[in-house]
Amino acid sequence: MTDVTAGRAEGVRSVQDNYLALVRKKRLYGGITLLIFIMLMLSGFQIANDRNAGGFLEGIPMFFDFPEGVIEEAWEKRGNLPGLLVKYFPALIETVNIAAVSTLVGAFGGIVLSLLSTRGLALWPRAIPLFRRVMDVMRALPEIVIALVLIFVLGGGPVPAMIAIAFHTAGALGKLFSEVAENADLKPVEGLSSVGASWGQKMLLGVIPQVAPNYVSYGLLRFEINIRASAILGFVGAGGIGYELRNSISWGQGKFDEAAAIFILLFGTIVVVDQVSSHFRNRLTKGAAL
Amino acid sequence: MLKLERLTKRFGDRTAVDAASFEIDKPAMIGIIGRSGAGKSTLLRMMNRLIDSSEGMMTFEGREITNLKGAERRAWQSQCAMIFQQFNLVPRMDVVSNVLHGTLNRRSTLSTVFNLYPREDIHRAIEILDRLGIAEQAPKRAEALSGGQQQRVAIARALMQDPKIILADEPIASLDPMNAQVVMDTLRRIHEEDGRMIVCNLHTLDTARRYCDRVIGMRDGRIVFDGLPSQLTTGAARDIYGAGADFSEAATSTDIAALEREAEAAAI
Numbered sequence: 001m002t003d004v005t006a007g008r009a010e011g012v013r014s015v016q017d018n019y020l021a022l023v024r025k026k027r028l029y030g031g032i033t034l035l036i037f038i039m040l041m042l043s044g045f046q047i048a049n050d051r052n053a054g055g056f057l058e059g060i061p062m063f064f065d066f067p068e069g070v071i072e073e074a075w076e077k078r079g080n081l082p083g084l085l086v087k088y089f090p091a092l093i094e095t096v097n098i099a100a101v102s103t104l105v106g107a108f109g110g111i112v113l114s115l116l117s118t119r120g121l122a123l124w125p126r127a128i129p130l131f132r133r134v135m136d137v138m139r140a141l142p143e144i145v146i147a148l149v150l151i152f153v154l155g156g157g158p159v160p161a162m163i164a165i166a167f168h169t170a171g172a173l174g175k176l177f178s179e180v181a182e183n184a185d186l187k188p189v190e191g192l193s194s195v196g197a198s199w200g201q202k203m204l205l206g207v208i209p210q211v212a213p214n215y216v217s218y219g220l221l222r223f224e225i226n227i228r229a230s231a232i233l234g235f236v237g238a239g240g241i242g243y244e245l246r247n248s249i250s251w252g253q254g255k256f257d258e259a260a261a262i263f264i265l266l267f268g269t270i271v272v273v274d275q276v277s278s279h280f281r282n283r284l285t286k287g288a289a290l
Numbered sequence: 291m292l293k294l295e296r297l298t299k300r301f302g303d304r305t306a307v308d309a310a311s312f313e314i315d316k317p318a319m320i321g322i323i324g325r326s327g328a329g330k331s332t333l334l335r336m337m338n339r340l341i342d343s344s345e346g347m348m349t350f351e352g353r354e355i356t357n358l359k360g361a362e363r364r365a366w367q368s369q370c371a372m373i374f375q376q377f378n379l380v381p382r383m384d385v386v387s388n389v390l391h392g393t394l395n396r397r398s399t400l401s402t403v404f405n406l407y408p409r410e411d412i413h414r415a416i417e418i419l420d421r422l423g424i425a426e427q428a429p430k431r432a433e434a435l436s437g438g439q440q441q442r443v444a445i446a447r448a449l450m451q452d453p454k455i456i457l458a459d460e461p462i463a464s465l466d467p468m469n470a471q472v473v474m475d476t477l478r479r480i481h482e483e484d485g486r487m488i489v490c491n492l493h494t495l496d497t498a499r500r501y502c503d504r505v506i507g508m509r510d511g512r513i514v515f516d517g518l519p520s521q522l523t524t525g526a527a528r529d530i531y532g533a534g535a536d537f538s539e540a541a542t543s544t545d546i547a548a549l550e551r552e553a554e555a556a557a558i
Contacts, residue, residue: 012420
């Protein structure tokens with residue numbers, strides 16, 4: 001009996017020792033990782049600070065001067081604001097329009113690309129790496145680069161911006177969509193295969209109903225991002241509210257009331273889209289009304 | 291020790307627990323029975339302060355628990371351990387880390403995030419695991435264990451808290467009969483050896499009868515039975531479950547012997 005208890009106590013001790021050794025190893029690795037991280041942060045900051053024209057800390061106060069100037073001037077001319085808001089509203093519509101069309105086009109492209117590059121669902125399993133690399137490239141090219149090239153070729157206007165954003169969106173959404181599709185249940189797909197359905201039928205009837213709420217949710221998120229992107233593309237001549245913003249800001253002092261009006265419009269739009277889309281995303285994920 | 295006075299919980303216009311009152315004067319093993327939706331879980335969650343009560347009061351050793359806030363509430367939770375039906379462990383962390391979570395209330399966030407637990411705590415965690423017979427699983431991930439083993443890890447986490455009360459919310463509902471028995475035996479042993487109070491939600495009558503010193507029956511949020519297991523007649527059970535005359539005890543049983551008895555009866 002004493003032998004049994006002694007043997008058992010020994011067993012516990014060896015478990016304890018082994019576990020403590022494991023913990024020590026983990027702590028050592030964790031400590032080294034933390035040290036490397038801190039050193040990288042410090043050295044990175046140092047390099048950035050050295051390369052800068054001015055110092056970071058000395059520059060901070062100046063950073064706040066510009067918004068202060070904008071707000072001050074806008075406040076002085078606050079009487080103009082309502083008129084300016086009305087004046088720039090059509091430009092805002094154009095920007096939102098570019099974002100909406102490019103989100104829709106990009107989402108359709110993303111759906112096709114994602115289904116073609118998901119393991120277990122792909123039409124040509126061997127071509128999965130190819131479609132993945134295609135999406136990588138589409139994602140890697142910033143909208144602004146594509147837009148600059150297209151504006152050079154096609155001339156300024158909303159169409160190059162739309163193509164540029166849709167291209168990038170298809171790559172970005174395709175990646176997210178394919179991650180959702182990877183978690184989809186394959187049993188319904190097998191069921192449809194057993195009745196002789198084509199690939200398109202299997203995807204549309206077996207996979208899309210499962211993933212639709214997530215797809216819509218990601219699509220709405222992308223729409224918000226694309227509104228900002230399409231505003232930025234206005235800076236390089238794609239029209240819309242970004243173009244007006246560039247004009248009023250680069251004009252410098254004297255037109256800051258217009259800049260403030262445009263900021264208010266943009267900010268308001270993003271808040272509205274965010275609220276509306278989060279409302280719908282909640283409804284989709286919680287399954288109400290569906 | 292523990293006293294509930296008209297403790298009530300409403301969700302919107304639905305009353306989940308309706309004026310529950312009872313008093314427990316010494317550490318005992320209490321079983322709460324009732325069909326699903328009777329408010330057993332809500333009652334336990336209110337006692338642990340996972341959710342706030344709508345009305346009523348609960349006191350422990352003369353101290354009001356229902357109005358505790360912030361750090362005081364968390365201190366209460368560390369004395370009043372909870373065991374869940376689905377174990378509620380962190381699946382990707384190892385077993386010992388999961389047990390050490392029982393000490394979180396005593397440690398700072400920073401030291402626990404970096405997994406800097408004192409050596410004595412690690413030793414004690416493994417001793418507790420050994421007491422529950424799963425010490426050799428210590429370095430494994432919690433998700434790699436079977437259901438019965440995971441529930442024992444959850445019990446070890448509760449013991450690590452060194453609590454005065456252990457609340458168990460359907461601890462055996464997702465286990466097979468064999469593991470259910472191991473878990474219930476463990477809880478009973480903890481009660482007898484450590485003298486801790488155990489309040490246990492159960493949905494089977496025979497488990498309550500076999501393991502508990504006192505049984506509380508709930509139906510539609512109200513307490514409809516409160517007495518000794520021996521007072522729990524088939525008539526009283528029909529009342530609690532709101533069942534008709536066709537109700538048989540074996541229908542709610544997870545005990546292998548009871549199932550066999552029923553099979554024999556059917557064969558005859």
